[in-house]
Amino acid sequence: xxxxxxxxxxxxxxxxxxxxxxxxxxxxxxxxxxxxxxxxxxxxxxxxxxxxxxxxxxxxxxxxxxxxxxxxxxxxxxxxxxxxxxxxxxxxxxxxxxxxxxxxxxxxxxxxxxxxxxxxxxxxxxxxxxxxxxxxxxxxxxxxxxxxxxxxxxxxxxxxxxxxxxxxxxxxxxxxxxxxxxxxxxxxxxxxxxxxxxxxxxxxxxxxxxxxxxxxxxxxxxxxxxxxxxxxxxxxxxxxxxxxxxxxxxxxxxxxxxxxxxxxx
Numbered sequence: 001x002x003x004x005x006x007x008x009x010x011x012x013x014x015x016x017x018x019x020x021x022x023x024x025x026x027x028x029x030x031x032x033x034x035x036x037x038x039x040x041x042x043x044x045x046x047x048x049x050x051x052x053x054x055x056x057x058x059x060x061x062x063x064x065x066x067x068x069x070x071x072x073x074x075x076x077x078x079x080x081x082x083x084x085x086x087x088x089x090x091x092x093x094x095x096x097x098x099x100x101x102x103x104x105x106x107x108x109x110x111x112x113x114x115x116x117x118x119x120x121x122x123x124x125x126x127x128x129x130x131x132x133x134x135x136x137x138x139x140x141x142x143x144x145x146x147x148x149x150x151x152x153x154x155x156x157x158x159x160x161x162x163x164x165x166x167x168x169x170x171x172x173x174x175x176x177x178x179x180x181x182x183x184x185x186x187x188x189x190x191x192x193x194x195x196x197x198x199x200x201x202x203x204x205x206x207x208x209x210x211x212x213x214x215x216x217x218x219x220x221x222x223x224x225x226x227x228x229x230x231x232x233x234x235x236x237x238x239x240x241x242x243x244x245x246x247x248x249x250x251x252x253x254x255x256x257x258x259x260x261x262x263x264x265x
Contacts, residue, residue, distance in 0.1 A: 004160050006239060027051070034063070069101045070190075095194075122179065
């Protein structure tokens with residue numbers, strides 16, 4: 001099935017029959033995004049933490065804090081999308097400050113301290129594996145350029161294909177700039193979902209079980225300087241997510257009479 005058809009089918013679901021469906025959908029996005037960054041909370045533990053405030057026993061407190069921070073950041077970008085907020089450095093920094101609100105650290109640099117809870121740009125060079133990211137002195141300019149490009153395309157992307165491409169490319173570009181000491185992946189995926197929400201499209205997800213393929217798509221795109229591998233990966237993830245949620249909702253509607261609980265949990 002074409003992605004446009006999947007989106008239409010998802011949007012036609014009568015979610016009023018399952019009052020918790022949207023909520024658990026957001027919990028799922030938070031669970032997978034934080035799991036990609038090392039959270040050990042299970043899907044059920046994530047659900048209970050966000051729904052009932054129950055901190056799981058035997059798990060690092062930092063992982064619970066990471067989860068609640070991401071959930072708040074996700075609600076923030078959804079609310080801002082309703083206001084059609086323009087992308088800017090300060091907006092991207094605000095997303096990151098929400099992501100790192102309770103787990104951000106203070107970094108000592110030759111330029112002074114950088115508080116990781118504030119969304120401040122890094123003041124040093126960073127690498128992941130064998131990958132070096134742009135020099136710290138280029139971060140602000142590159143992020144400004146990205147913000148301006150996104151704002152321009154938000155006005156001109158009229159087809160679903162163009163809107164999805166814009167969201168996926170923004171995800172790739174921000175994580176490749178790596179403007180922060182920590183939280184770059186989560187912030188980039190939230191920026192992607194801001195754009196999805198801006199266009200009133202179902203939100204996107206990167207599944208934790210596909211982490212190796214995610215990293216491979218990022219690296220192949222950087223190495224070839226061709227966005228096709230990452231766009232293809234994200235389109236497949238989006239199709240996988242929509243298909244699962246459609247089947248899940250139909251199962252709820254048929255068997256559970258609207259109790260509402262994501263099959264992903």
